[in-house]
Amino acid sequence: MKINERSLPQGMILDIQGDLTYANRTVFKAAIEKAKQACCKNLILNFEQVRFVDSAGLGLLVLTAQSLKRVQSKVSLLKPQIYVREVMSLANIPTMIPIYEREEDALTVRAA
């Protein structure tokens, strides 16, 4: 898994490449922790290049949402692929973490 970080005035985007799974949890957690340390108030996880999310990956997403909420920060998902979207939907994730199709929307809506 590779995670590229982009800092913008309206928030931070993590471009994630690879599967979000139990095996990759350490890399993901480190990236989230770094974003929190940077006091990011609007974190956007770009899932365009994420092909698969397993149950452990879902747990990490929810932990991320909960921990950011505690520090008055927000997290959203950008452009998840169809299969990932199905998995998210089954676990009702979109009611907890908003999903956007366009980067501008994620930045403007969430920053508002």
Added chain:
Amino acid sequence: MMKSNVMKSARQAAGLSVQSEASVATILLVEDEPVTRASMVARLTRLGYRVLEAENGRVGLDVARREHPDLLIVDWMMPEMDGPTLCEAVRRDPLLKSSQLLLMTGQDQPAQIAEGLSRGADDFLSKSASKQEIIARVLAGLRTSRLVRELETTGNHLESSLLLLKRSQEETEADLQAAASFIRSQLPSQGSLAHGIVLSWEYQPSLLLGGDLFGVMAIDEDNLALYILDASGHGVAAALRSVSLMTFLRVDNILQLIGSYDPGKVLFEANRRFPLSADGEYFTLWVGQLHLPTGSLLYASAGHAGALLSSAQSPSRWLTRSSFPLGFDPSAQFACDRLFLKPADRLFLLSDGIYEVPSSNGEVWGRVRFQEVIDAGRQTSLSATIASSFSAARCWQQAQQFSDDAAIMGLELTESRERTFI
């Protein structure tokens, strides 16, 4: 007669590095010519080494086996046993592995050097070598000897550690096997579950212990409780958490806690008791209650991929709805759905590990392909259909072992009208 002699070190001359080596090093000089031997012994002794001497190869081998010298300086031509033969004998002796062999020769022809090396010598020393060259070659030989001894010591430690590690692994493996057997013993028996209901399942944990569990239990004489749970993550930790939830789901426990096996209420209570862990670990759970006389199935899901209903009359369909897994939202409610099972209907409870298998290019097999295998299996037995699903998944991923726990439990209602427990 053997003539060996331990000489006291003179501890003089030749600088610090030589003295440092000399403080521990023992050199055995094997030379038949008395004058040359005495001269060399004197020279080495002056350099501070402990020097032993022998007048031929046979005597030299005896001394070497007794004293384990760091370095042997061996003449080529000697009576009884020549230098190269002594080198071969030393190399064959495992207790002399670290001793370095410096072969002395009056010539330095390439063919002779090659023969000496092939017969076990580590280096060569010309009989006409200067004092500086002798010191340099002796130091090099002693340095190698010390390194080989250090390697031997390290190797011995590694060997002992490896042995301990192997024993420890065997014990852990035995413990895990026992735990896996226990967990397997908690899974339902296959075959006729009740008059009119057949049960079959297949389960392959990704590791020795799995985090997916399922069960079928009698609530009373007319009702069955069914569930399948999936702990996020793998291995021992996931298995332990699963057993904890499995214990919670026991009929006597649930009836005591909430008074019925209503799936929505079971999930609500489980959601309260099994929060998301600090590491993001959680469960998904599907729970059903089957009323045997009528075939009424009441079910609810907490984020679980759920169950699949396969009917003779229509294509299979999933029995699940979008819902939070356990622990995601402490206030979550879990709605129930109801349907009526008919004779010949098959109900499959399954973990996502069975269809979330990637092909060699990363494409996931998926729910739709899994469903097609289930539909195609209508003409075969329940157990054969389950086996086909596993085969198809393995074929897709081109591997026998699953990367996640894979489980399918299937129930089939036979044509019998009366469904009661055996």
